[in-house]
Amino acid sequence: MDSDPIVNPEASQKPPIETEEDLDEKYPNRPHNHSPTLPFHELFLSLFNPLSEIKKKPPGPPAVRRKAGRHGQSNANLNPFERRRDIIERFIARWRKEVGDDIYPAFRLILPDKDRDRAMYGIKEKVIGKMLVKIMKIDKNSEDALSLLNWKLPGQSAATRMAGDFAGRCYDVLSKRPMRTEVGDMSIEEANEKLEKLSAASKESEQTPILAEFYRRMNPEELMWLIRIILRQMKVGATERTFFDVWHPDAENLYSISSSLRRVCWELHDPNIRLEAEDRGITLMQCFQPQLAQFQMHSLERMIARMKPTEEDPIFWIEEKLDGERMQLHMESDSSIPGGKRFCFWSRKAKDYTYLYGNGIYDENGALTRHLKDAFADGVDSIILDGEMVTWDPEQDAPVPFGTLKTAALSEQRNPFAQGQRPVLRVFDILYLNGRDLTKYTLRDRRNALQKTIKPVHRRFEIHPYQEATNTAEIEAALRTVVAEASEGLVLKNPRSPYRLNERHDDWMKVKPEYMTEFGESLDLIVIGGYYGSGHRGGALASFLCGLRADDVHSSQGKSQTKCYSFCKVGGGFNASDYANIRHRTDGKWIDWNPKKPPTAYIELAGGDSQYERPDMWIKPEDSVVLSVKAASVTVSDMFRIGLTLRFPRFKRLRSDKDWSSSLSVQEFLDLKSNVEQERKEKQFNVDDSRRKRLKRTTKKPLAIAGYDADAEVKYVGPSGHIFDGLNFFIMTESGAPQKKSKAELEQLVKSNGGKFYQTHTAAPNTICVADRRTVKVASLQKGNQINIIRPSWILDCIKQNEIDTGLSDFLLPQEPRHLFFAVEEKQAEAELNVDQFKDSYTRDITVDELKDLLNQMSKTELEPIDPTETAEALDTYIQERVNSGHELPTGYLFNGLTIYFHHKSSNSTDEADSSKMNATEMEQKYRLFLASNTASFAGASVVSTLDDPSITHVIVDPHCSAEELSSIRMSWTSKKRKKLPHLVTTEWIEECWTQRTVLDEERYQAR
Structure with missing residues (x-):
């Protein structure tokens, strides 16, 4: 999608101002309210805050749908979807009763991103931050001012903790100022009028007085929500479809064919009057929402x-x-x-x-x-x-x-x-x-x-x-x-x-081609900068500036120097574990970027003094990490130092086996790019040449393109990839078993998968010698007893495994004893570690024949008894090491070591097993305890069926458990004289621990 700014007169982009007479003529049947609109603060007190609270809580088990909350009763028994609907229904019902049938003024503020009749404000976070600093008359170099202007950066103070949430950070700063603490008296109608003026203003000098009036008449929470409305970033947990569905059964349909929030509010103000069949289709000169x-x-x-x-x-x-x-x-x-x-x-x-x-x-x-x-x-x-x-x-x-x-x-x-x-x-x-x-x-x-x-x-x-x-x-x-x-x-x-x-x-x-190009699988780039994220990534580095090594850079003293040129910005493809690993490896090594003193000794950006794609933080290349990045293609860009960048770059994996010195250099990249372009030209030439030759044949043969013939069946023409990038091979013999390949075929396989081959083991450093039978060359190498010789089966297994498991592209299989033709003792010992006692590979998918041999061997082997205690201790140590290195705690290990009793309170029904005799609340509670019990079992807890078990660490009850039953549970502990009392918590503790993937403090979830 194109995102260039439109350098066009502002007036041409703003809708014309419509008078009341114009609107009456265009919408003769539009509703009119009988009373003034509600105060602005009612939007967040009655709508935004309650909806946000539901959004914060993790979804519980599906509850039985009830209509309780819609008749003045509590909505606590409804599931999240029904609770959201209940809140919206209450607000709309109140509006109809206290204001009238024209809800358009409210919907413009509730769904600001759907309001096409109000022009864009033309202001974003940084401009609002500058205006607030001016309005509050605070020093632009103060901590509060810097936290507004640098809202993505994290900090220690209360005003800078909410990194990535600009409106939240504004609230922190505004709440310190000597302004009103009670809610203001501005109505929804007044807020709309001033927002119209704000959208019409084109200069900061015209916008600041309008924002200043909002500041004088609103408290910090009102201003926080106003800023979210201006930025059109509400995120209250309910979509426009929910609001439309509550407002009128045809609202979503009308919005789809008109894209007009105003029409939805004015033409469908009566939920009992449905759209006519002829009004349900698209209309000429009326924008619709496309498929x-x-x-x-x-x-x-x-x-x-x-x-x-x-x-x-x-x-x-x-x-x-x-x-x-x-x-x-x-x-x-x-x-x-x-x-x-x-x-x-x-x-x-x-x-x-x-x-x-x-x-x-x-x-x-x-x-x-x-x-x-x-x-x-x-x-x-x-x-x-x-x-x-x-x-x-x-x-x-x-x-x-x-x-x-x-x-x-x-x-x-x-x-x-x-x-x-x-x-x-x-x-x-x-x-x-x-x-x-x-x-x-x-x-x-x-x-x-x-x-x-x-x-x-x-x-x-x-x-x-x-x-x-x-x-x-x-x-x-x-x-x-x-x-x-x-x-x-x-x-x-x-x-x-x-x-x-x-x-x-x-x-x-x-x-999408999913990066099916020559550049897609093997660009190992060095991280040289980081950018703070927003939203749920706020306060942490969420994307990274990657660079290429500039090998020809020398210092003024003539010494070689670590320096990188900016190349691309990568922000997609990371998960929480990836961020944790990068953070673990670079902790304490990041430096704030100073635009006045850029680290040109280490990093060069494009744009000279303009510093294009300037990061928030930078890191010395020798202290950094290497990322494997895939991309769709290479494109020209003046935003990066070498004049080129990657199109659709995406993080693939962390190359913990590489450092900055082995990452991709500028010259290596240019060579790769040149080779790719040359191969593409050669392929094009071959296709054209084949077409010319076919004209001489009397019998036509179907044209094969990119490995596919004219028939429906797909023909595989040979593996290719990048798994052998940077490796050198000396192949001395053909391959025998399990797959026959000539020496030339093996060499082509190596080349097509990124490797290089030579005709002597001394032609290149770290050459891998390959042989499958003892020839004169092989025997002469064996005499020295210092060179390892690998079988061709290792090459074939690496290629096969990468075809089977695409998620492990560029993954070199560890060498196993079956892969060694000849090896020194150290290499043999290393290979033995890659298989178990039956020679079963830890990393490679074995064949059916290999599996049969393994099973036969296992049936003949007397296994040593396993000590469960030692196994458990080893597992504990392994998991703890992974957690300490930044990995997430395994879900099946979350409640390991805990013994839990789930208390089911007595039912009002005489037959508890008969669900038809239980009321809806009892059914929900029973289901919730059942789900929590399954979750605890899956996550490693021991679930017991009696409260008398002395090993119990936690007793789980329903949140609605009565005080009498809680007292009875505690009395049973006293009678048993337990040395350590179990934690008495609600099912919310299990649910929240599972959501957060960690064992939380029980104090907050105690049953009372």
């Missing part, structure tokens, strides 16, 4: 199955996934404007781009519509099209990846006949034609209509092509094509499907 593609599944076969093929119609469609911006075009005939056609353009997020692409054929600011005079067939009076706006480069005659779409459109506005980059609309669907909604028709029928109504304009306005397919081989072949062209990926579509507004459905499914 989205489902995320990729692991299996292509499963994806095809979701397309519901039949024997009569097994076909699905393959389209290239475009790298642009989703765009819908509306056109209607209008004789009142020059050219007779009126256009509107909206993005997926319902942003109006008509000002950019044009509202008519002769619109001077239209970057696209001026080329559409003859783009529609005769008789087309109105149409809605769905497509992708991409940037096209005429010189390369190809779309521009990571395109500057809006910049290209503005350039086209200024000079429409220049030969520079331009916007092109690729249309892939038609949804409306001459007054008829086509969304219920099948995709096949819609595409037929599209072909008949559109007259493509070359490299301006085109129909996006597709290909029909029936099996996975065709998908894989198409994937290889898009990878070669550095494309986004593919979209699979079901031609039998309707268009589903505002849905992510299996009828459309993304297939």
